[in-house]
């Protein structure tokens with residue numbers, strides 16, 4: 001008996017953001033030769049958003065209701081899906097609705113919230129630092145899971161160390177001083193009274 005192994009030449013083409021999710025349970029090494037994983041992730045994301053929009057008809061931080069601007073934010077990020085249970089990846093327990101700019105900033109760890117809804121700003125020059133102090137979470141226990149919020153927040157505290165406190169660019173630990181001394185574009189604009197994270 002002869003076994004023939006077909007190798008798909010497209011297996012190593014550059015990945016889109018959706019297919020680059022490096023989740024063992026969704027696609028080994030995050031690569032996908034067939035597009036099935038990409039489609040599956042897209043569908044899962046669409047359903048995730050739909051379910052969350054029923055639960056949170058507006059942005060939990062700003063009250064924005066314009067559906068086009070609303071995004072389903074993952075609390076525990078899918079890039080770190082090996083750190084939490086597979087059934088939670090697209091679970092309502094792992095999501096909230098945020099306006100697109102706030103979702104982006106949340107993913108970039110500029111700000112976090114705790115299970116009570118209290119907001120902590122990690123990037124001290126975040127544009128909303130003086131206007132958003134809390135988010136609206138359901139008080140009846142149907143909101144995001146505490147352990148997933150804790151996971152997100154721990155990742156965020158870790159991420160702070162790798163970002164320039166002035167411009168929030170990812171600089172890594174080694175290059176941060178060089179970046180601050182040399183190439184940080186925000187640093188010229190810093191006033192003496194700026195209360196920056198250290």
Ligand SMILES: [Zn+2]
Pocket residue numbers: 164165166167168169179180183184185186187
């Ligand atoms: Zn910088």
